[in-house]
Amino acid sequence: MTERKRGYIDVDALQEELAEQGDVVERIAGFYGVETGQLHTTANETRMACQFACGKTEATGDRAISLKTRGDATLWRCFHYGCTVRGNVLTLMHWMKHDRPPAGDRLQGREFKEMAEDLKALVRGEPRTTKAESHNEPTSTKDTADKSAFNIPLKDSENERARSLVNLDEKFVTDVAEMSPQAASYVRSRPYMTPEIMQKFRCGYLPQDAGSLLRGHFVYGWADQHGDILTWFGRNLNYETQHRKWRRAGDSSKEPNKFKFVKGFHRGLVLYGENVFRSEANAEQVRDMGVIVVEGPNDVINLNALGVPAVAVCSNTVTEKQADKLAALACEFSNGTVSVMFDLDRQGENGAGQTVLKLAQRCCVRYAWTTSLSDGRFSDRQPESVTPEEWEKLIYTALTA
Template structure:
């Protein structure tokens, strides 16, 4: 049996990526970039994603946002568990599990990895590759995922029945009414054994364009305290707290939160689309706040749009949005910098795109705030400046 170091050195990165259904590396480049597999919040950072060094098996990976670094075993742990090693480095059972998985991958019949010399496909194989999709939970291959397909029906929307932290979070947002939460599948879940979001999370339901449930996410209600502790501790590598947690395997970059077509039958939706087109925001709360104001918005579940999300936004703008899109990022440097690329991409597609508000507009009164914080009067002021057609 090969020792661990030899196994790490001899196992191609592409064999590991193929095992987990990930995009393969570009063999012509010395580095490969991919979404961070350790922390969902890294997709919201302006500092880039996970870098894989193809010529350095010892220091194979590094995330420019959360700081996790390591070798092939660390990458395997992240792909398997969607979190960093518990102590910053693989030790004990985590190390043994990663080694066992590496041995499994190295000896399994993984999908064939094309060699560089064979990069040109045969004529018969020139059909375009199928696009990745998020499988609805009700049809998911994993039984654990199928069991929570109807979790949205169990969510508590009455603050009187929530945990103190959940009730405090919802009460601080008066527009989060029970009716709105129930409609969107948002609420608190008691510790009943059905969910990975027990007690410490506010749960959000994520649907695909057809309205099918493809995931849930949990907003850590203790995030602010964990973030402050992380800062006090000197920002240790591998310990950066995440604000949201998703069902394992969900690719949030394939969907737009609030982008399900079942909304199109509502009268306010048609009126809002005619008035201002589609409003694009970062997170789920922003979508809900816009909904409470009678405004149609979709969210990226982050601040950086993927190519798939950009394509969908362009299609929506052309088909139902009167070719208009209003961008409403968080009014801070990170959110606005991330939306600059989206602004450029939409403009290049001949979409009539406009920034609704920023940290410098309106004499800087909204700097450091988020769209979910806006009062009714503040939104009315912004809406008028947008050029509401109604």
């Protein structure tokens, strides 16, 4: 039996009590002042529209989400096609309060504590404390959980094998004619991915016979701010096929990963492309546009090809450490503004919202683009697909207006 810590909240008992009190959805919505639209409640189920993930892009039917209480547990999920939002009472509360999912698969750490305190107040009929609102950052992912975590450049590693990988890019293929069909099609569909820019960003196709964990991947080097490689990471060239298969199968199996990272690398501590940004960006340009932060390496590379300096978080959310680094970069290169340019899809927009909040605590921040720009022309787009004309005539103009 574990010892109960001071301040321990018996969440199971509270959930049970809430279910007994009834009107679970109405009461959570009332607690946070959120409109739910019409609820359809029968003896054992409540159905409602999804105003969460899928409801952001289009209104869902008013029965998309099903919430059921069985025994002492209340569970819910959205049945709208493609929406994977689901959880328990605490997750529902988190969505209603913050309008975004918890940081991990389940609530942990500070997020858990915050929602547990809200649940206690709700069950006891107390108003919610305002204190919790300042805690609305997702808890640390693995990257930041370990306060002592850091990344060592491969060249300084104690591990001989790691040191031997410093020049892995000597094995990269940058000529599409010599790539596997999948790699060639990956590169051909990205016109900015020229041999010259591959060399600059130290990325390319690593052939199957390269004798590395990343063989058969399109591999990127992640350098520190000085340009020393911290790690190599690979783009899974079967991702699109695997992901389609995964979606068809429902959400029971594990979602395939787009990128393969080496164990022990803490990507939440660094910004991708910072070295190139530092060597190429000039203060006047950055003052104009702010420090542009994007999701992925290809976004950085395409923008660089357009003459636009940018860095990536390699995620669709930002960690505390990355937010600190972005704010520092913004102060160093401009008047302290970061421009968030995440993908204009559902997940990107959710992540951008969270990122803006986190950066606003540190520096000036704005959206570099939104779905409403140019009558929705950029809806569902990623920075890696922006053409020179689009950048010049539409995005840059709006950004610096």
